[in-house]
Amino acid sequence: MKRVFLGVTGASGAVYAKDLIEKLPAHGCELHLCITPDALTNINLELQKNYTAQEEFLSDIGAKATLHDYKNFAAPVSSGSFMVDSYIIAPASMGFIGRAAGGISSNLIERCADVAMKERRKLVILFREMPLNLIHLENMALLTRAGAVIMPAAPAFYHNPASINELISFVTGKIFDIIEIEHNLYKRWGETPQSV
Numbered sequence: 001m002k003r004v005f006l007g008v009t010g011a012s013g014a015v016y017a018k019d020l021i022e023k024l025p026a027h028g029c030e031l032h033l034c035i036t037p038d039a040l041t042n043i044n045l046e047l048q049k050n051y052t053a054q055e056e057f058l059s060d061i062g063a064k065a066t067l068h069d070y071k072n073f074a075a076p077v078s079s080g081s082f083m084v085d086s087y088i089i090a091p092a093s094m095g096f097i098g099r100a101a102g103g104i105s106s107n108l109i110e111r112c113a114d115v116a117m118k119e120r121r122k123l124v125i126l127f128r129e130m131p132l133n134l135i136h137l138e139n140m141a142l143l144t145r146a147g148a149v150i151m152p153a154a155p156a157f158y159h160n161p162a163s164i165n166e167l168i169s170f171v172t173g174k175i176f177d178i179i180e181i182e183h184n185l186y187k188r189w190g191e192t193p194q195s196v
Contacts, residue, residue: 002085002181003030005077005116006065007109010038013091013128013153014046015164019172020090021063027181031065032077032084033058034108038093070107078111080119086179087116090126091153094136097127100148101139117146124178126171128153149178159187 004024008017017039024031035043035054044051051057054067068075076082089096089109096110105111116123125148129136140150151174155167166186173185 001028001030002179003032003083004179005032005034005084005087005112007087007089007092007096007112008033008035008039008043009089009091009093009096009109010036010042011091011093011096011128012042012046013126014039014043015168016090016126016128016153016171017043018047018061019168020088020175021058021065022061023172023176023183023185024181025064027176027183029181031063032068033063033065034068034070034075034077034112036070036107036109068108070109072108073105073111075108078108078115080115084112084116084121086122086124087112088124088126088175088179089113090124090175092125092127094127094129094139097125097136097139097143100125101142101146113148117143117148120147122179123148124151124175125149126151126153126175151175151178156186158189159191 006020099110100113105114144150155170161167169185173183176183
């Protein structure tokens with residue numbers, strides 16, 4: 001069983017976090033989860049909910065995850081000696097990206113990103129921001145050189161998606177490809193008939 005850490009920051013893109021929270025355990029992963037207060041605010045805004053606590057959100061979607069408080073630096077996932085196969089930050093705010101690129105660990109998500117890079121483990125950072133300024137790009141270049149995989153929350157359209165859920169599943173599937181989880185969340189190039 002793969003052990004995966006998912007950090008949810010205050011960037012737009014709550015649908016991606018929700019999809020990962022639902023699908024990672026369904027694909028046999030032990031999920032460790034950290035949600036910042038700003039992320040919960042966005043979850044409420046973007047999913048049109050009124051959760052007062054992270055636990056309420058997880059209960060509502062039937063999530064199977066170990067929840068860690070974003071300020072708990074004593075959590076097992078904060079140590080490199082706690083074996084985690086893959087770390088995902090989704091969605092990742094540019095504030096998170098800037099602090100992670102600078103080696104700053106002001107909360108548990110940032111600490112886990114630092115652990116992933118220092119231990120040379122898989123770290124996927126899914127950002128949702130546009131347009132990008134030079135500081136954003138340079139911070140992402142720093143993280144890439146440190147071993148992170150930077151992904152824009154940008155689904156493809158060659159598989160002719162018929163719904164928003166199919167667009168979300170494409171992004172989740174690309175993350176699964178990187179962390180080596182088998183899935184059939186989208187049709188791959190070559191599996192979809194191409195027009196000439």
